[in-house]
Amino acid sequence: MEQQSEVNPKRVAAFFRRSNLGPVCRVQSTSDMEAWLASSAYFTLITYLNNVSTEIQGIRNTDWFPISQNIRRLTAIFDKLDAMIVANPPAPVVPGATLDPGNKGYRRWAHSMLRDIYQLVEKAVPSGKCRHVNELGVYLSGSFGSSTKIEYGTGHELSFLFFVCALFKAEILNQEEDLAASALVLFDRYLQFVRRLQVTYSVNSSNWHGGYSLDKFQFVPFILGFAQLCYEAPFSPQKMLNEDTIAEYRKAYMLINCVGHMAATNIGTFARHSSQLWSLAALSSWSKIHRSLMFMYMEEILLDVDNLNALRFGELMSFEEEKSGLHLGNARMGVKSPLRRQLAEDQDDQDQEQDVTSRSGTPSISRSENNVFVARKKPRVEEPFSDGLSNSGLSQGSECSSLSGVSVHLPTWLDDCPGCSKSAF
Numbered sequence: 001m002e003q004q005s006e007v008n009p010k011r012v013a014a015f016f017r018r019s020n021l022g023p024v025c026r027v028q029s030t031s032d033m034e035a036w037l038a039s040s041a042y043f044t045l046i047t048y049l050n051n052v053s054t055e056i057q058g059i060r061n062t063d064w065f066p067i068s069q070n071i072r073r074l075t076a077i078f079d080k081l082d083a084m085i086v087a088n089p090p091a092p093v094v095p096g097a098t099l100d101p102g103n104k105g106y107r108r109w110a111h112s113m114l115r116d117i118y119q120l121v122e123k124a125v126p127s128g129k130c131r132h133v134n135e136l137g138v139y140l141s142g143s144f145g146s147s148t149k150i151e152y153g154t155g156h157e158l159s160f161l162f163f164v165c166a167l168f169k170a171e172i173l174n175q176e177e178d179l180a181a182s183a184l185v186l187f188d189r190y191l192q193f194v195r196r197l198q199v200t201y202s203v204n205s206s207n208w209h210g211g212y213s214l215d216k217f218q219f220v221p222f223i224l225g226f227a228q229l230c231y232e233a234p235f236s237p238q239k240m241l242n243e244d245t246i247a248e249y250r251k252a253y254m255l256i257n258c259v260g261h262m263a264a265t266n267i268g269t270f271a272r273h274s275s276q277l278w279s280l281a282a283l284s285s286w287s288k289i290h291r292s293l294m295f296m297y298m299e300e301i302l303l304d305v306d307n308l309n310a311l312r313f314g315e316l317m318s319f320e321e322e323k324s325g326l327h328l329g330n331a332r333m334g335v336k337s338p339l340r341r342q343l344a345e346d347q348d349d350q351d352q353e354q355d356v357t358s359r360s361g362t363p364s365i366s367r368s369e370n371n372v373f374v375a376r377k378k379p380r381v382e383e384p385f386s387d388g389l390s391n392s393g394l395s396q397g398s399e400c401s402s403l404s405g406v407s408v409h410l411p412t413w414l415d416d417c418p419g420c421s422k423s424a425f
Contacts, residue, residue, distance in 0.1 A: 023138045023314035030305060041317040043328065044165045046298070049223060050331040053290065055179045056224065057333060058231035058340045060252040061188065065339060070172055071181045073124040077140075078193045080120055084112045090201055102150025106201035110147035117141045125172050132170045135314040139163035142312065144194060145203055152198060153206030154219050155307040160190055161220065166316035180339050183224050188254060191221055195261060214277050215262055219297060222277075225255025226290040230333040231340070237281050237289060241270050287333040294331070 027036050036042055059065060090105040118137040122130060143160035145152035164182050167173040173182060197203055198217060205216040214222050239245050246260045259270075259277075266273040270281075280289050301307050313319040 023135050023312035023317075025310065026313050026319040027305060027308035027311065033303060033305070035319065035321070036302075036308065038321050039313075039319045040322045041162070041165075041313055041319060042302070043322040043324070043326075044169060044317065045161060045302075046328050048161070048165050048168065049220075049294065049297075050329065051175070052179055052183045053223065053227035053230075053294075053331040053333065054335075055337050055339050056183055057227050057229075057335075057337050059180060059184065059228060059337070059343075061184050061254065061257075062252050063343070065180050065184070065343065066177045067181045067185055068174070068178055070124075070126070071178055071185055074167070075186055075189045077120045077124055078189050080116070081113060081193060082196070084109055084116075085196065085200055088112060101202075101204050103201040104150070106145075106150050106197070106203060107147045109197075109201070110144070113144065114141055125170075129170055129172050132166070132172070132316060135316055136163060136166055136170075138312050138314065139166060139317070142310065143190070144197060146206070146310075149204070149206070150201065151204040151206040152194060152217055153307070154217075154301050155206065155310060156194075157218060157220055158301070158307060159311060160187070162311070162317045166314075169316040184254070187220070187224065191218065191254075194218075199265070214274060215258060218258070219293075219301060221254050221258050223290065223293050223297060225253060225258055226286055226293060227331070227333065228253050229255065230286045230290055231336060233286055237283050237286060241278070241281050290333055291330065 026032060088105055088109040090103040117140060118133055121137045121140060122133045125133065125136070139159050139162040143156050143163060145156050164173075164186065167182070168175060168178075194217070207216060234249070235245055240255065241259055243263075246256055246263065249256045250260045251257070262270070262274060262277075270278040280292070283289055
């Protein structure tokens with residue numbers, strides 16, 4: 001009988017880690033954390049959060065800003081997923097029956113989603129990028145929650161961030177044109193959709209203490225929402241939980257939309273159900289709050305094995321060590337962003353055109369298309385998005401309530417954050 005060769009476990013493990021087999025889970029214990037923090041995926045993720053935070057400060061959701069056809073096609077995916085919710089209504093509650101956590105109708109929806117998600121992604125990306133469909137589909141399908149436990153948390157939100165970052169790495173999205181829209185349009189559409197999932201199917205929170213007392217499901221929209229307010233905010237942090245602020249600015253700012261959603265879906269005051277957010281409202285600086293949340297996100301979520309053990313890594317979001325030699329810095333907050341500067345220049349040009357038109361009597365041509373602002377192809381002032389990070393690494397893809405009457409102690413990391421942010425990044 002022919003003798004069988006002995007199997008080398010290390011070679012087998014190395015084979016199954018190869019990226020051409022598709023995205024795989026890599027963080028299974030605390031021993032994997034060092035490699036995760038040194039990985040290309042971690043570098044790309046933090047770079048994106050820094051870059052987009054800098055870009056959207058001073059920009060409202062209701063402002064005109066560039067929205068590319070690729071962003072529109074990607075956003076349309078959620079229209080199809082919405083239709084699946086209609087086709088898979090919540091399971092009826094039987095009187096007297098034991099109530100299980102979550103509604104089992106979610107599992108029917110998840111089955112439909114998994115059946116079609118890769119085809120939806122393929123239709124949304126350019127034909128020359130089809131080789132990335134599998135990896136992108138894995139990240140997107142993992143961003144809606146667990147159909148086994150019928151729960152959703154910040155780990156699933158992180159999978160959607162991987163999806164967005166991978167779009168930039170694959171050069172499906174362009175950093176110059178799509179950075180702001182990736183947050184204010186694409187991520188915002190995702191946020192509205194997962195909220196619908198949570199409410200429709202009574203999805204449970206997988207976060208172990210209520211989304212770190214911000215929101216029991218989400219974290220990232222608070223980072224983005226505070227970033228928007230870091231330049232020329234129309235109200236102070238002390239007013240962000242007020243009913244008048246919610247009514248006036250809910251459509252304009254992601255943060256206020258989150259506050260409004262929490263007020264409508266939670267019982268009691270913010271000091272009770274969202275103590276951390278209530279505490280942040282006592283601060284005076286939007287930029288300080290943003291730095292605090294970035295530090296908190298990196299320490300409490302990106303170092304939590306439970307948030308990472310189902311996260312998959314592939315070619316675009318690689319677990320391999322980052323080789324660029326660049327160091328992660330802080331987002332540049334409290335300054336006019338490149339996009340806001342460009343929009344101001346375009347507005348000045350438009351005013352000049354209208355002035356000339358009014359004197360010449362010639363009808364002017366609108367620069368809007370389907371009510372979406374189309375930015376001119378102007379050279380932008382080259383300015384690094386984050387300290388020591390002029391090359392973001394995102395485009396190196398392949399070719400093909402009331403605040404009175406309650407006392408809450410502010411966490412110590414709020415005071416330490418400005419000083420510790422250097423080591424954190």
